[in-house]
Amino acid sequence: MAEGTWQLKLPVPFPLRFVSVYLVEGDEGWTLIDAGYDYPSARAAWEAGAAVAGCDLGRDVKRIAVTHFHPDHLGAARWLGERTGAPVCMTEREIPFARWLWGASNSQPFEEYLIRHGMPRGMAEEATGVVRYALPLPDEMVPLRPGEKLPLGENSARIIHVPGHADNQIVLHDEARGILFAADHLLLGITPNIGLWPESEPYPLSRYLESLESMRGLGAGLILPGHGPVFHDLDGRIEELISHHEERLETMRRAISDRPKTPYEVSRLVFRGALTTHQRCFALAETLAHLDHLVLEGRGEYTGDETVVFEAT
Numbered sequence: 226m227a228e229g230t231w232q233l234k235l236p237v238p239f240p241l242r243f244v245s246v247y248l249v250e251g252d253e254g255w256t257l258i259d260a261g262y263d264y265p266s267a268r269a270a271w272e273a274g275a276a277v278a279g280c281d282l283g284r285d286v287k288r289i290a291v292t293h294f295h296p297d298h299l300g301a302a303r304w305l306g307e308r309t310g311a312p313v314c315m316t317e318r319e320i321p322f323a324r325w326l327w328g329a330s331n332s333q334p335f336e337e338y339l340i341r342h343g344m345p346r347g348m349a350e351e352a353t354g355v356v357r358y359a360l361p362l363p364d365e366m367v368p369l370r371p372g373e374k375l376p377l378g379e380n381s382a383r384i385i386h387v388p389g390h391a392d393n394q395i396v397l398h399d400e401a402r403g404i405l406f407a408a409d410h411l412l413l414g415i416t417p418n419i420g421l422w423p424e425s426e427p428y429p430l431s432r433y434l435e436s437l438e439s440m441r442g443l444g445a446g447l448i449l450p451g452h453g454p455v456f457h458d459l460d461g462r463i464e465e466l467i468s469h470h471e472e473r474l475e476t477m478r479r480a481i482s483d484r485p486k487t488p489y490e491v492s493r494l495v496f497r498g499a500l501t502t503h504q505r506c507f508a509l510a511e512t513l514a515h516l517d518h519l520v521l522e523g524r525g526e527y528t529g530d531e532t533v534v535f536e537a538t
């Protein structure tokens with residue numbers, strides 16, 4: 226790792242097992258990047274990890290920067306903000322979005338969305354219960370603006386908007402040290418989930434591929450992601466992720482070439498094996514993002530009023 230920068234692997238209560246958060250030491254105090262999922266094991270890991278890094282959570286933290294609204298990144302922000310007394314910062318568009326998504330009761334449209342795309346009703350009901358719930362957020366959050374710089378350690382980091390995995394996700398680029406805090410935009414070993422959800426802006430895969438392309442040659446030799454191992458070859462990983470999605474698009478196109486299928490049927494063909502209902506939900510959203518992209522590219526079309534089906538063209 227780089228001097229003054231610590232990675233802390235916090236447990237999460239689902240198959241991903243860990244989320245990586247970062248602590249960066251600076252003259253004016255520490256910056257924490259992402260908060261983790263809020264449950265007792267993660268709070269205990271924060272306490273133990275910060276102590277090892279030499280950061281007194283009650284006294285030394287200057288700010289908490291959250292990269293995107295997912296519960297494994299934002300979930301513990303309220304607790305961590307109260308524990309440290311530090312402001313929680315997130316992009317200006319993500320703040321109202323997260324308040325809407327995690328505040329109101331959104332379960333009914335979500336369940337209907339899953340059913341309309343072919344998920345059996347019983348599974349859709351169960352999935353809604355495990356994916357949509359009320360999440361208490363900090364009472365106040367400080368808006369970050371993409372393009373601006375965030376003080377970070379001895380330097381600062383440029384805030385870069387990278388839609389795809391989440392519409393308003395940001396990464397932080399410490400240009401002076403050549404470090405990219407990559408959140409869930411670039412992962413090694415696994416690929417970030419690119420899903421079309423009822424609240425997503427259109428064509429997330431297209432926007433993901435564009436934001437990947439825009440990072441080529443960024444000038445970062447150390448990539449610190451939200452999950453999995455740290456890595457060094459940014460351009461190489463961008464290349465792999467782009468070809469992974471091209472292969473997956475082709476697999477999906479083949480899956481709908483013999484007859485029209487619902488996105489759920491396609492997801493069962495592409496994501497085989499025993500998945501939890503939670504994972505089935507993400508597999509469906511990922512499938513839908515790819516099928517939607519095929520339509521955008523003129524390689525597929527969709528029909529359906531009550532139930533949506535896709536067919537290759």
Ligand SMILES: [Zn+2]
Nearest residue numbers: 293295390409
């Ligand atoms: Zn995420």
